[in-house]
Amino acid sequence: MTHTILVVEDNRNSIYLMEQMLTEAGHRVQKAGNGQEALDLIKVKGLPDLIVSDALMPTMDGFELCHSIRRDPQRCHVPFVLYTATFTDASDEHFAKEIGADLYLIKPFEPEKLVPRFEQVITEVRAAPPRPPTPPQKQHNFLEGHSRRMSVKLEAKVDELSASNAALASSEAEIRELNNKLVDSIRRLEVEVEERRRVATELQLGLKVAAMGSFGFDFDRGTSWWTAEALALLGFSTHQKHLAWSSLATRIPEEKRASAAAVFSPEPDDPQSREVEFTLVQPDGSHRFLYAHSELVEVDESGESRRIGVIRDISIRRRGELDRLKLERRLRQSQKMEAIGNLAGGIAHDFNNILAVIAATSELLEIDAATSELPQRWRDGIGDIREASRRARDLVNQILMFSRNERAEITALDLRQIIEEAANQVTSTMPAHVVIRPHFKTKRSALANSNQVHRILLNLCTNAKHAIGHHPGEITINLHHVELNKSGAARRPPLTPGHYLKLEVIDTGCGMDEETVQRVFEPFYSTRPAGEGTGLGLAVVHGIMANHNGAIFVDSNVGEGTTFTLFFPAADETPKPSSRTFAGQELPVGKGEHILVVDDEPAVAKVATTLISRLGYHVETMTDSIAARDRLRSEPLEFDLVVTDYFMPNLTGADLARAVWEKHPHLPMIMIVGFGGQMDANRAKAEGFKAFVSKPFTMQTMAEAIAHGLAATPR
Known part of the structure; x- marks a missing residue:
């Protein structure tokens, strides 16, 4: 007392x-x-x-x-x-x-x-x-x-x-x-005791911060000791003095018990150092990754030896390794997609030149057939060629979309309106046992293209319907606003820090295994039976999200459903209502104006000349860009307008235009491109071109571009 x-x-x-x-x-x-x-x-x-x-x-x-x-x-x-x-x-x-x-x-x-x-x-x-x-x-x-x-x-x-x-x-x-x-000695002892207490406290704090504990075995006395930190790491009460191997073994995964026994229940004559890494399930269901190491040490000169060990919590390191592996997989996937995209862009350029000839020629034939006494089978054949070229054009557009080489107009949009439209459209095609539930948790707008977002939602909902199959299921569409800091963006490459609209499409379907998840965005890869899809759907979605400076991620487990998460950059301005325009007016025609067509592909140049001539213009063709430059510089007033391809050897269309405008700055020029990765409408306008036409072109797109170019030029 x-x-x-x-x-x-x-x-x-x-x-x-x-x-x-x-x-x-x-x-x-x-x-x-x-x-x-x-x-x-x-x-x-x-x-x-x-x-x-x-x-x-x-x-x-x-x-x-x-x-x-x-x-x-x-x-x-x-x-x-x-x-x-x-x-x-x-x-x-x-x-x-x-x-x-x-x-x-x-x-x-x-x-x-x-x-x-x-x-x-x-x-x-x-x-x-x-x-x-x-x-x-x-x-x-x-x-x-x-x-x-x-x-x-x-x-x-x-x-x-x-x-x-x-x-x-x-x-x-x-x-x-x-x-x-005597007094000094007592005071020194007091200082020494206080210092030892301080060191012991600091050591205990250091072990706590390091998530480390220690233990040991005295084989001569048949005893063991465990620090409170070691007991806490292993999930036992810190007040108990001893820990039997039988109690510990039940908490260690079976495949690791033999290795752990050599560390925690060693034989007295085992001179080797032993170590083990294992996963320990905590009472709350969480997992802790632990590392344990023990070795035989001599206590004093008498030769008496004991086994001393340490145990550490390496959960942070292991989770970091798992995150790094996940990021490496994403990086490899991104690099693979980029390489395939570059290949697709190159193929699209050559294919669009071929399609330009087919589409334009079939259109000219269709015009001629309307005034000619041709057999019906010929007319049907010409129609089939037109339809085939249209389908080929759409397929190339999908490839270009996936490869990030075809850009669409990006504006501030209210994604809620587009989600509701897509949900209503999809609901009409869904079986009765599949329910779609949209949930909006933000009113903020996103920088996006309405047609492409609509297309993404249709694709993902259709995939979800196939994943659910004939069983009752649910498709949930969530919309949130999130802000990613530097570390949050680093875990979701290629995103950068900033504000995003997070769109989730969650289904209760069959889910996917890890191999399928790794390949799901590859072009021409499909989990559906042959003949039920091109395999371009998710590859195109991936390309669209890349064009939006956003990203798409997928999480799925077999039997547990799938979640697609899309990040759209958030917009600061008020969204504009989406609209779709249609060009159905009569074609504008010329009055004999002199037009020069420059294209290194003779077939493209030939069909373009024929098409433009039909519109009432006088047309010349050149396939050598250097020769075209020299002629335009020496005779700048000979032509009223120039139609030039962009990608040509020696001089690109942009180089040709700059060289000509040095002598004749008011000569109107129109740019034609094989695919959007080379040049887009905004860049062409900034370069000084009056109009922009993509291959394969039609008589209507060419007529409108030429009329606009001539009308925009002072006479």
């Missing part, structure tokens, strides 16, 4: 030693330099549980203090201990007991027995009957006894001091020095 003990002593070293002993025993200590200071302290802080006082002190000695306490009715019950090195006669002890001291000690005394005796005095006094105050009539007896005792002791002390003055003088410095050394 903790007690409050008042120590009254005028010697600083003595009171310091007394304080250390009592504090170490768990008691609270109050200090006073003489009896009067003790009485003043009691008035302020109240009565202590025990008063321990030296007998000889200035101002008020211990006898006077004890007498003062015992004659006070409010204080007389307090246990009182007197100690002295001066008043050592039996009469002195008798006088102390007479005035009310409960214990009288003569120095020197054994320090280790002192505190128990103090505690015993407190216990005995509290167990005894209440102590009455000293009656006033004994005041004279106390004064007489105290005076006589002081006189006798003073005379004896003078004689003693006179006799031993020489000896004391010689030993006083040595005693003082020894006493000071």
Whole structure:
């Protein structure tokens, strides 16, 4: 039990030693330099549980203090201990007991027995009957006894001091020095103990931060020890002292138990270092990745050895490795898609040149057939060629969309409107057992193309319908606004930090395995039976999202459904209502204006010349861009307009235009391209071209472009 003990002593070293002993025993200590200071302290802080006082002190000695306490009715019950090195006669002890001291000690005394005796005095006094105050009539007896005792002791002390003055003088410095050394040693020990406590605390904090614990085995004694950190990492109570292998083995995956046994339950004669990594399932269902290592070490020169081990939580490192592998897979997928896209773009350029000839020629034949007496099968054949060329054009457009080489107009859009339109359209084709549920959690607009977003939703919902099959299912479309910071964007390449509209299409279908997930965006890869799809759908969606400076991700497990997550850059401006325009007006025709067609493909140049001639223009053709440049620079007023291909050897269409405009800046020029990755309408306009035409072109697109180019040029 903790007690409050008042120590009254005028010697600083003595009171310091007394304080250390009592504090170490768990008691609270109050200090006073003489009896009067003790009485003043009691008035302020109240009565202590025990008063321990030296007998000889200035101002008020211990006898006077004890007498003062015992004659006070409010204080007389307090246990009182007197100690002295001066008043050592039996009469002195008798006088102390007479005035009310409960214990009288003569120095020197054994320090280790002192505190128990103090505690015993407190216990005995509290167990005894209440102590009455000293009656006033004994005041004279106390004064007489105290005076006589002081006189006798003073005379004896003078004689003693006179006799031993020489000896004391010689030993006083040595005693003082020894006493000071003792005090210094104690203080040094205190500092050392405090430093060790600090180091132990810092070590414990370091182990906590490092998520590390330790354990060991003493084979000679057959014991083991485990730190609280090690027990916590393994999911056990930190208060238990021992851990049996049988208890630990049940928490370790079966395939790792043999390796773990060599670490956590080693054989005494196994000299090798052992280590193991394993996954531990926590009580809350979460997983923790742990690493354990133990090895045999010699404790001392006797040859006694023990096995010491450490255990660490490596969950952060392992999760980082898994994230890195996932990012590497995404990077490889992105690189593969980019390579295929470049290949597709190159193929599309050559294929569009062929399609331009087929489409334009079939259109011219169809026009001629309308005024000719041709057999119906010829007319049907021409129609079939036109339809085949249209389908081929759409297929090339899909390839270009996937390869990021065909860009569409991007504006601020309210995706909610497009989602509702697509959901309504898809619902009409869905079986009754499939339900579509849109959920909107943002009103913010996105930078997107309405037609392409509509196309994406139709594609993903159609895929979801096939994944659900004939079982009841649900397709959920969620729309959120999210802000990705630097680390969030880094986990979703190729996104950059910023605000996005997050579109999720979630189905409850059959799901996909890991191999299918890795290949799902590849062109011509399909999980449907042969003849039920081109395999370009998701590849095109991937290309559309890349063109939007966004991204698409997929998460799926067999039997658990699939989630496609799309990120569209958020827009700051108000979305414009989506609209679709149709060109159905009559074709504008020329009045014999002189037009030059420049294309390195003779077949394309030939069909373009024929088509433009039909529109009422006088047309010349050149297949050499350098020769065309020289002619236009030397005869700048010969032509009213120039139609040039972009991708040509020696000089591109843009290079040709710049060279000509140096001499004739007002000559209108129209750009024709095989695919949008080479040049788009905005860039062509910025370069100075009056119009932009994509291959394969039609009579209508060519007529409108030429009419616009001529009308926009000052005459």
